Amino acid sequence: MNTSRKTSPATLAGPAVSVLIPTRNRTDDLAQLIPSLTQQTVDDFEVLVLDQSDDHAAVEQLVDGVGDERIRHVPLRSIGKSRALNVGIRIARSDVLAFTDDDCVAGPHWIENALACERRDAIVFGRVAAYEHDESIEHVPTLDIDEFEETAGRRWRSVGVIGIGANMVAPAPLIKELGGFDVDLGPGGDLKAGEDFEITLRALAHGAYILRDPRLVVIHSGGRPMKDRVASAHIAEAFVGIGASLGKHARERDIRAVTAFVDELARALMLSGRAIVRRQRPTHLRRSWSLIRGFLRGARRGLSLAPDDWSIRKSSPTPPGDLRP
Structure with missing residues (x-):
């Protein structure tokens, strides 16, 4: 182990952070993301690669090739980002959840900063910066955050972009109490998008807080041609x-x-x-x-949420198939 890294104290409850990565047919992108997670400034974390790909073998081979026992391949039969995330929430061994997308890259301090900004009563969103590209020919969804911001529960008044699920930290007990992600929403769902926006609305209605912290940064490479x-x-x-x-x-x-x-x-x-x-x-x-x-x-x-029973979260190993929400 690299002794220059800061190691969080181990607990019987599991690692300090569980990183959830939903993925489908993007092995090349994962090959950029996963190495960035193995080079973090803290060691006490797990990564759940929630794989909904047509070919699970390709992702499994990638994860095995990394040779890091903290990286776990979770093959799933279902389709839909929200369904994958709900499975990850069930089997995560930490009470601190960090979310990113398979077409992002995390900086070396990402997990350390996730631990620093995590709050039991809040969902935290960070900056999503674009990789180097030509803005005239390619659109890359981003979120700029210049300073710390806090939105109190029950005070939201407008839409705007509250945060992007590609860079999000939340306490597992809060996400479970909210019922997980709405399975109609998000890529692969019937309504295609909005799973991150909707859960923030539910959190605010629940009385929780939404924070935006510029210390949390990921680089997004998910570009789309402007004229396409x-x-x-x-x-x-x-x-x-x-x-x-x-x-x-x-x-x-x-x-x-x-x-x-x-x-x-x-x-x-x-x-x-x-x-x-x-x-x-x-x-x-x-x-x-x-x-x-x-x-x-x-x-x-109406809302399409996960069941109330999250009891298998810490006691069960990675499932051989899918735990459907």
Whole structure:
């Protein structure tokens, strides 16, 4: 072991941090992320690679090749990021959960900073920076955080981007109490996106806090060509997810969700109108329609959460198949 690293005290409860990585058919990206996790400034953590790939063998070979017993390959039969994360929450051996995506790279202090900023009553989001790229031809979703911010429970009033699930830290007891991630939302789910946004709304309604801490940083390489329909579709899916999240909470009779939906829709329509007046392409019209579609679908469905029984979390080994939420 590298004695220059800071080692957190071991406990019978397990490692200090459990890192959850949902992945599907992105072995090349994982090959960049996993080495960055083995080079952290602390040693007391586990990494759960929640694998929903068509070919589990490729990811298993990658994990085995790293040769680090802290990295665990968890093959899953189900599809959907939220379902994978809910499995990870069940089998994680730490009460501190750190989330990132398979197309990110973590800096060497990421887990150390996760431990420093973790709070039992809060979900913490960090910066998501873009890898070096040409912004004129490629769009990379990012989140800039320049200073520490705190949103108190029950005080959210608008949509905005609260945080991105590619860089998130949360206490396992809080996430379990909330019911885990909504399985309709997120990549692979019926509503494609918004799983990180929705769980923040649920946390705030629960009385928890949402923090944004600039010390937490990951580099995101998930770029999409600017002129490609894939990029446009991805943005539209994001607004479907936002709308669906608000619709689900409106069904729970949270008037703030309705207010936030109306505000966001009015903003998108205003921007579209301004573009039309200036004879520019009204890109926000598609976002407006996506927001409406998402809201209606979310309001019809309601919340789709994991079961209340999380009892297998610490006592069971990695499952041979899938633990369906």
